Amino acid sequence: MTRPRSRRGGGRPTIADVARKAGVGAITVSRALREPGRVSEDLRRQIQAAVDELGYVPDPNARALASARAEVFGVLVPSLTNNVFAEVVRGIYDSLSDSPFRIQIGNTHYSGLEEERLLQVFGSQRPAALIVAGIDQTPGARRLLENAGCPVVQVMETGPDPVDMMVGFSHFDGGRTAAEHLLEAGYRKIGFIGARMDPRSQRRLAGYRAAMEAAGLFDPRLITTTPVPSSVSLGRELFRDALAKMPTLDGVFCNNDDIALGVLFECRRASIDVPKQIGIVGFNDLDMMQVSFPSITSVRTHRYEIGTRAVAMALSAIAGNRPEQRIVDLGFELKRRESTAR
Amino acid sequence: MTRPRSRRGGGRPTIADVARKAGVGAITVSRALREPGRVSEDLRRQIQAAVDELGYVPDPNARALASARAEVFGVLVPSLTNNVFAEVVRGIYDSLSDSPFRIQIGNTHYSGLEEERLLQVFGSQRPAALIVAGIDQTPGARRLLENAGCPVVQVMETGPDPVDMMVGFSHFDGGRTAAEHLLEAGYRKIGFIGARMDPRSQRRLAGYRAAMEAAGLFDPRLITTTPVPSSVSLGRELFRDALAKMPTLDGVFCNNDDIALGVLFECRRASIDVPKQIGIVGFNDLDMMQVSFPSITSVRTHRYEIGTRAVAMALSAIAGNRPEQRIVDLGFELKRRESTAR
DNA sequence: GCCTCACATGGTAGCGCTACCATTTGTCTG
DNA sequence: CAGACAAATGGTAGCGCTACCATGTGAGGC
Numbered sequence: 001m002t003r004p005r006s007r008r009g010g011g012r013p014t015i016a017d018v019a020r021k022a023g024v025g026a027i028t029v030s031r032a033l034r035e036p037g038r039v040s041e042d043l044r045r046q047i048q049a050a051v052d053e054l055g056y057v058p059d060p061n062a063r064a065l066a067s068a069r070a071e072v073f074g075v076l077v078p079s080l081t082n083n084v085f086a087e088v089v090r091g092i093y094d095s096l097s098d099s100p101f102r103i104q105i106g107n108t109h110y111s112g113l114e115e116e117r118l119l120q121v122f123g124s125q126r127p128a129a130l131i132v133a134g135i136d137q138t139p140g141a142r143r144l145l146e147n148a149g150c151p152v153v154q155v156m157e158t159g160p161d162p163v164d165m166m167v168g169f170s171h172f173d174g175g176r177t178a179a180e181h182l183l184e185a186g187y188r189k190i191g192f193i194g195a196r197m198d199p200r201s202q203r204r205l206a207g208y209r210a211a212m213e214a215a216g217l218f219d220p221r222l223i224t225t226t227p228v229p230s231s232v233s234l235g236r237e238l239f240r241d242a243l244a245k246m247p248t249l250d251g252v253f254c255n256n257d258d259i260a261l262g263v264l265f266e267c268r269r270a271s272i273d274v275p276k277q278i279g280i281v282g283f284n285d286l287d288m289m290q291v292s293f294p295s296i297t298s299v300r301t302h303r304y305e306i307g308t309r310a311v312a313m314a315l316s317a318i319a320g321n322r323p324e325q326r327i328v329d330l331g332f333e334l335k336r337r338e339s340t341a342r
Numbered sequence: 343m344t345r346p347r348s349r350r351g352g353g354r355p356t357i358a359d360v361a362r363k364a365g366v367g368a369i370t371v372s373r374a375l376r377e378p379g380r381v382s383e384d385l386r387r388q389i390q391a392a393v394d395e396l397g398y399v400p401d402p403n404a405r406a407l408a409s410a411r412a413e414v415f416g417v418l419v420p421s422l423t424n425n426v427f428a429e430v431v432r433g434i435y436d437s438l439s440d441s442p443f444r445i446q447i448g449n450t451h452y453s454g455l456e457e458e459r460l461l462q463v464f465g466s467q468r469p470a471a472l473i474v475a476g477i478d479q480t481p482g483a484r485r486l487l488e489n490a491g492c493p494v495v496q497v498m499e500t501g502p503d504p505v506d507m508m509v510g511f512s513h514f515d516g517g518r519t520a521a522e523h524l525l526e527a528g529y530r531k532i533g534f535i536g537a538r539m540d541p542r543s544q545r546r547l548a549g550y551r552a553a554m555e556a557a558g559l560f561d562p563r564l565i566t567t568t569p570v571p572s573s574v575s576l577g578r579e580l581f582r583d584a585l586a587k588m589p590t591l592d593g594v595f596c597n598n599d600d601i602a603l604g605v606l607f608e609c610r611r612a613s614i615d616v617p618k619q620i621g622i623v624g625f626n627d628l629d630m631m632q633v634s635f636p637s638i639t640s641v642r643t644h645r646y647e648i649g650t651r652a653v654a655m656a657l658s659a660i661a662g663n664r665p666e667q668r669i670v671d672l673g674f675e676l677k678r679r680e681s682t683a684r
Numbered sequence: 685g686c687c688t689c690a691c692a693t694g695g696t697a698g699c700g701c702t703a704c705c706a707t708t709t710g711t712c713t714g
Numbered sequence: 715c716a717g718a719c720a721a722a723t724g725g726t727a728g729c730g731c732t733a734c735c736a737t738g739t740g741a742g743g744c
Contacts, residue, residue, distance in 0.1 A: 061404075
């Protein structure tokens, strides 16, 4: 006779313990916890009492194994420290905090291959939904997303061909709007300064370029970029490079706010008047843009809302009513400030 | 006769499929994947070929259920957008990216009760290790940590009574060092400006106070705090309040760098000379501190390293050799810059 | 040649939960 | 009052994997 294996779980109460204590079948406990409406009032109370007394917490692993579906949202972002993604992730967490869903974050480090690998790993858990940043998945990653068997939301950008659902805005339009604003303000030699240059930055650049070409003012020497990750200090350096290359520069549209802040600091240090000699526009509109002196014009994006909206869409798809609107454009807003007011 | 339940997993290959294809037992496949050394060279190759061909990825849920141990690191932080924690988390991710361990992040929102709730949830998965921010757990949370049955690393701070292991530094000493530096630089009416005021900020404040009292210069009216979350714009507002309360202020030690930047901007806006009229010291030394104009003195903390070190300690504890040094103090470094150079 | 022992491999029995189906009970119809 | 049917509950059989033990094999010692 084989003795039952010693409790591996370290003596944690199981559903069977609860069932015994409440004097019901294990299934009824399971149901009482997941679909309370299908269990009579009496039993439900009785079971809840047993759960509380024993301190029972269901094992999510066993649950996932038995139901072939883990209560997990897989989230793939290219960076954890970039404030922009941190805000999206915060939106996701806040929207999911009262739900039974856990969150599993993957950091792709801006690499398509790493994204593909993580998708493979995430897929093995059969997540309830997947939220991925960007629309430029590798063909392999795209296939994994299509076969994930769960709702998928691509966030940060909108584009023509969603895997499933999308929440974001047009980075091209954002870039164009920023450049047009500088043009309207009377700036002419308007540079583009960009770090990292991920696909979204590329599209902002393309928008900038479209505006400059439309005005007949485009010149490739106006563009200064680097694949190095963005930072305030990098903004300073890139601005120096840009000025060295094109000393008559009178405006800059920056890839993002960190870069813009670096540019502003360098201007102050070099006694270049902002906005008189140089106009500056950032991107994302972090809190500090409105506080800096001078305050910096920036393109406000709705990062937190992207996170909350993505979750809302995924949840309703899980619940069975797929949103009629599969692509949600949350837009952006140009915030005009002192740095371009001349 | 009962027909086998239709494959819930959506047709994903299982370990049995691999075993069949490789012509071995399922156990041997399992071993080949987890302890390659215990399977002969030949079989290992054969099995690997079958795995590749089928695209087999082990189901982490089944694995966790069978082995009573999930390959998950639970990480509890009070904020996802605060750059400081984002860097710690990044360190954790980077250190774990080549390991089989997944990461589960919980956002406590600076709430002890929420921390306790999350610990309960995390515990139900039987994680391989837990990393929690801070040393001020509620008694309930502390009990959960002690009974977690896995290595626990408290990060960000050091203190006398670790649950298990600790990596961080003394916020008290950091605060004192900052204040002493301002005193040495000749400032006298040195204010403390703090937002959020979580336990770590409280200890920085205590360090500041100790230094000021030692110098015979402490005055409660020098302290301006708020429970509101920190931001650059808040730094500006708090500085205004501080000045209104104490117009002769000649220095400020800020809770963190965001606040310090806000103070700097407000000084520029109000034509207050930094460092002549006001000296400014921040905390954490974010990248922008060295770039701003004037550059801002700050207490550099080793956030990324806290993350990597915590993982290293947890991993070696999992491997069975608990580090002899259970409390690791990574210290901090005062970065003297223009904002206090008068 | 027998015994011991390490090494390689496999079979069986669960881990804790839920899908599926069966059973029981009560209620409503005609 | 039989028959139909919904609601409430339970039993059984896995989900995919690994712990535990058993078995087989060959090397080495005496």
